[in-house]
Amino acid sequence: MSAPARAKRARTNEPPRAVIYVRQSLYREESVSLELQETSCREHCVRHGYRVVDVIPDPGISGRKWDKRPGIQRVLAMVAAGDVQRVIVWRWARLARKGLYQHLAIDTVERTGAVVESSTEPFDTKTAGGQFGRDVMFAAATFESNQKGEQWREAHDHRRSRGLPATGGPRFGYVRHTDDGERYEPHPDTRETLRWMYLAYVDGHGFAAISRELNTRGIANSRGRRWAPKAVQTVLDSGFGAGLLVRDEYQDEKQVSIPIGDREWMPGAQDPVIDDDEWSDYLDARYARTHMAPGTINPKHPLSGLMRCGDDGCGRGPMNRRKIGPHYTFTCVNHLRFGTGEPCNVMESRVIERVKHWLGEVADDVGTAAQRARDAQQAQLRVRSDAEAARTELGRIDRELAELTRHLVAGRVPEPAYDAARDELMTERGAAERRVAVAEQHTTPPGPPPDELARDLLGTWDLLPVLRRREMLAQLIDRVEITPGEPNSAGRGRRRAAIRVVPKWEAEP
Missing domain, CATH: 1.10.287 (Helix Hairpins)
Structure with missing residues (x-):
């Protein structure tokens, strides 16, 4: 028994304190209500003279999801603190369905001197026979869980073999028919909305921007609710609108999340609302943004993540955009936070003007920048x-x-x-x-010629969304470097900061 448990037990001669743990299964056929479980456990405590100090539920959570069950973690914390000497469950399988977690729970409790008991499967676990009986119950629960998992996988595989999604239910942009066999057909009203969502993402809009636009238009999702950015991502990443089914993995009725770069798709029975080229463009955009720095995935400015301080004294750190009065400036983050180096500030309008001038040189195929390109x-x-x-x-x-x-x-x-x-x-x-x-x-992926890309960017600067401008600039520019101005001769203030555009082809590897 741990020191906290011995100390607490020594202070009183009260009956053993018990915590009741109840969990409701995801499976309907064995979804015994939490109230029935609690009643059975309380009767068990009355028969044995235990004082119930708490009832902790885990409603509607799989027994295999150990790390997703806050209730069982609270129970183990109470045991470790010496607050209880008995953990009462309705059945042994309520603890966990995987053998590793079952024995982990038992070991964690028993190392403190406490005991786990079942109100409906009583075993004297102080004896070898009782431990064997409990382990048989655990093995039966594990077998049952694994068997149900296999049944789910078989059901999903059967549906996919017919070109249907692994689970039924509505899909945005489609109508689900069940009158003459299950099938999905493009919805006459929302199919074009789904196609617009794909094209908007390719054009530079993020999931948040798309969800805001849908909610502004009053367009609900397939369940009649407002859109969230994650819901937009789920719909588009599924590939359903491209006539595909994702080869998802499932466990305990729950879909296992697979990164977009590791997913595989297979043909579905539904007609697509976007063509193969549009789907490829979407995947290219998703892959590109997956590898972007977190601060540049949904940038608020086309130069987000490209601005760097050129002062060695502050470590050449990043620069943040700040509003000072009616104007925006870029300010060295390291100097602002730690006071290192020289003060480095530059007006946003000056930076944009310099970048556009540099783009003009590249686009017009004149000057040093164009020659180096x-x-x-x-x-x-x-x-x-x-x-x-x-x-x-x-x-x-x-x-x-x-x-x-x-x-x-x-x-x-x-x-x-x-x-x-x-x-x-x-x-x-x-x-x-x-x-x-x-x-x-030293090889970089081939792309549009710099002069062509610069012309396109300049010609559509005011029409492009921020993310698209940021992506195009990142193909040409490694960084925009701002060097603090020198103190002027009069000793009052500083000269204007210097702005240097460092193109990709001049950046150090």
Whole structure:
């Protein structure tokens, strides 16, 4: 028995204190009400002379979801604190359905000197026979749980084999028919709304912006409720509107969350409301934003995450956008928080003007910026060409090594000659592998030419949503660096901060 438990028990001779734990199963056929469980447990406590100090429920929670059950965690905390000496459950299976968690709960309780008892399955667990009987009950509960899980998986697999979602119910943008076999058909009113949701995301709107627009229009979700950003994400990520079914994994009637990058889809029986290209565009946009920094997924400004301080004294930290009076400025975060380096502030309007001027140079194919962009393009072409040549060389060497080995096995080449030729080929192979590695390290994914991208961005600057502008700028700009101005000669104030646009092709790897 733990020290807290011994100390509390020594202070009083009162009857053993008991906590009743009740859990309602997710499965309807064994969903015994919490009230019935509590009544049975209270009768058990009266028969044994226990004083009930609390009743802790876990309503509608799976017995396999140990970390999702706040009730059982509260019970174990009371036991550890020495507040109770008995934990009363209706059946042993109420503790948990997985063997690991069952024995973990029992061990956690018994190490404190407390005892777990069942009101309907009484076993004297102080004896070997009682422990065996309890373990049999645990094994039966685990078997039953696993069997139900298999039945759910079989039911889901059967539905998917017919081109239906694993679980029934409404789907936004579709009408569910059950009169002549279950089927889903595009809804005449909401199908275009669903298509608009996909296109809006590709155009740069986030899930929050889409949900706000839907709620503003008074468009309810498939359950007649207001939209939340997570609900928009779930609908679009499912691929149902593209005529697909996601290969979801299920456990205990609950869908296991799978990251968008790890999902697989299969054809469904429903007609799509978006075509293959629109679905591909959506996935490309989702994958791109998945790898964006958290502060740039739903940016409030097109330069979010791109602004950096150029002062070594503050560690060249990020810059935040702040409103000072009627104007917005970018301010060094490190100097603001820790007082490091020199004060660094710059008007937002100046930064936007400088960035647009730089974009104009690139777009017009004039000036230093444009020349360096062209040089970067040529360098990338050379790098990709060298990588391809090195891979071709690797293929040739591997074919010669295979041929050399066949000659050795056939006895056409003596072993000393084989060793010499193989060593020479392996030296060549190592050099080719190094060329490929260097080329891949310096290769960037091919995209629109910088001048074309800059022209598109400038031409549609005021029409594009913030996120789309941010994505296009990030393809061209590594960072916008702000260097604090020097003190002026009069010793009053500072000169204007310097603004430097650092393009992708000049950034250090």
